Each structure stands twice: as C-alpha cells, then as structure tokens.
Amino acid sequence: MIDPYVILDLLLGLAVVALAAAVLTVRDLFAAIVLFIVFGLLSALAWVRLAAPDVALAEAAIGTGLTGALLLKTLHHLRYVTGSLDRQAALSVTPVQPVPMAVIWVNAAFCGLVTLGLAAAFLGAPRNGPGFDALVAEAMPASGVEHPVTAVLLNFRAYDTLMEVVVLLAAVIAVWQIERGLSEAPAPALGEVWAGFARLVLPAIVVIGTYLLWVGAEAPGGAFQGGAVLAAVGLLLLLSRLYVPRPAHRGVARLGFVLGTGAFAAVALLVAGGGRVAFEYPLEHAKTLILLIEGVVTISIAITLAALFHGREPVALSASETRHDA
C-alpha cells in the first residue's frame, strides 16, 4: 500500500514544475501572470507539505498575492503607456514591444548563474545532516519569543532580516525615481458590487494582518506576512479610490518607507552601545524589542508595498492642470 501523501506530493511537485514551464512558454502576458499566481499558490501548498508554514504564508501573501497584483498593474501600465489600452489591442496576444536580444541573453546568463549557484549549494550541502534544529532549540530560552522561526529571523539572524527591509526600501526609491516622468494609467472603474466587497473585507484584512503580526511570536506569522496582508488594505483603498495619493502626502509616505529600516537599525545600534554585539538583546527586554521592531517593520512593509503597487510618485500638477482641477 502506497502512502497516499506520496501520491499527493508527486502530483503537487509535477504540477509546480509544469506550471513553471507554462509561465515561461505561454505567449499571452496576461495568461502568464495568471499562471504565475496559480504557480505561487501551489508552491505555498508545497511549502506546507515540507512542514514550513511560515514560508507558505509568505509565499501566499507576498510571492503570490502582492507580486501578482504588481505584475497585473505593470501590464495595465505597459498597455496604457504604449497606447494599446483600447479594447481590441488590450486583448491581443502579441507583446507590446520586442525586447532586444542582448537584454534577453544577459538576463538568461544571470538566471543561469543563479541556477548553477543554487545547484552547487544544494549538491555541496551535507546530506541528511542534523541541520540547526538542535542549536536553535538550545538557544530558544535566550531569544525572548516562543516561535523558532521568529527567533531566527529577528534575533539570531536579525541582520539578514534588516537587509530584506533595506531591499524593499531600495525598491521603492528606485520606482519613485524611474516612474517620475510617466503619465498615470487611469484605474479601471470596477462597479458597485466590487465597492461593496471592498467595504466589507477592508476591516477584516486589518484584523487578519494585525493578528498575523501578533501571533508571530509563538506560531507561524510575523512582520512580512502581516505587512503583506495589510498592504492589501492599501491596494483596496487605491483601487476603490477611497484613497487618492496627493503630492502633499509624499512626506508621510517617505517617513513610512524609512520607518522600518530606521527603527530596526536604531535598536541594533542602541543594543550595541551597551557593550554588547548588535542584535544581542538583553533577555528581559528581548520580547519587547522584537515586538517593537516587528510592529514598526510591518507598518513600513505595508506602506512600501502599497506604494509599489501605486507605482508612481504623486507629483504636483502643472499650473494649468491645477486650475482645471480646482
């Protein structure tokens, strides 16, 4: 008798690989994005089967939900900028502009290098080794939290997590620089049913995102998952036009972007100032400090991801437009 889970795992693995191949080969960009979202959901399921619910949550919230939304928004923007937003052209299967061969080859070379590096790392790793489970379990009492993944992410290897927050900050700075000159693609009108749905789920998402952040101390969850779910609030507000970004809001937005990195680095420096190594939290304050960092980082992640979805820095209208607006 074969273990039924083996069949499930085999099917799941095959489906993930097949979907990855389909994403790369399908010609229609919209279909590729939809397939990518399905691919992300199935890989989240695969992470659950690998007993890594934290990774599964992150994959579902960030890798699938938010990345999918970003890709769809980018496609909308591309079609608008290249003037093919009329209905006939928007449905056509041809990409809007051919990518130069040199760019394709450089990208392929980079992807190949990363794949080779991953293969080398995988083959070079010790087989069936004990891993770091015992070490982490041993150090858990000194971490200030009860969930091993949170202990690793925000205490033992907090430096790596700080760098992840910096990457997000760099991304939003780059987007605000690059997109400055482009005109804004108008958001599609989605109708009253959708507006009602948004009103109904908005408060629920706030609660779920906060819950994910809070529960991270003792169970799967945490800043990135909670932040991504809270960013969905921003997406809904932007799409339903309940919130319209204005140039005057740029200061608050910039504060939101740097808040996470700033607070994270400040805690590290303050801890280091007391004759300790950075991120070596004093035990009696460890939980408070970790929760403080996670809370602030969650807000920062949510604001940054929502700003990435909006894409464009809200710039001041020219004089004529302002008069027209008023």
Added chain:
Amino acid sequence: MMQELIAAILIALGTVFFIAGTLGLLRFPDIYCRLHALTKADGLGLGLIALGAAVLLATPGALFRIALIWVFVALASATCGHLVARYARQTERTPRHD
C-alpha cells in the same frame, strides 16, 4: 470513527462538485456558461469541504476559522465572477478569438 466517516463523505462530495465545475469550465461554450459552472459548483464544493473539515476538527477555534475562510472565499469568488462577467459584457463588441 463516525466523525471521520461523515467528514470523508462530505469532503468527497465537495470534491465531486469541484470536478463538475472544472468540467464545465473546460467544456462549456462561452464565458458566461463557464462562469455559471465555476462559481456555483465551486461555491457548493467549498461549503461541503469546509463542513467536512469542521466535523474533523471540532474545536471552537478551528470552527471559527473555517467559518471565516468559508465566508470570505465565498464572497471573493462571487465578486470575482461578477467582475469577470462585467468585463466580458463591456468588451462584448470585440469578442476574443478562441
């Protein structure tokens, strides 16, 4: 034992509805028929599977979470179905070649 049997029957029934919905998606001629198959059959399938899972994990916390998941997935899929149909109606003048 009884619990597991009831849960298995409910989940199996739910799966049948999901398969029926998928068959409809693959076989029906146009987008409205496909949406009709997908949203209705999957809605019922999801309800049955949620019920089966609730019978299996009969703790108050789990029941509450499953109920929430059911409500929000049902709402989201109904809204998505509406949005797809709405978009299809608006672009009807330029039908998509299949």
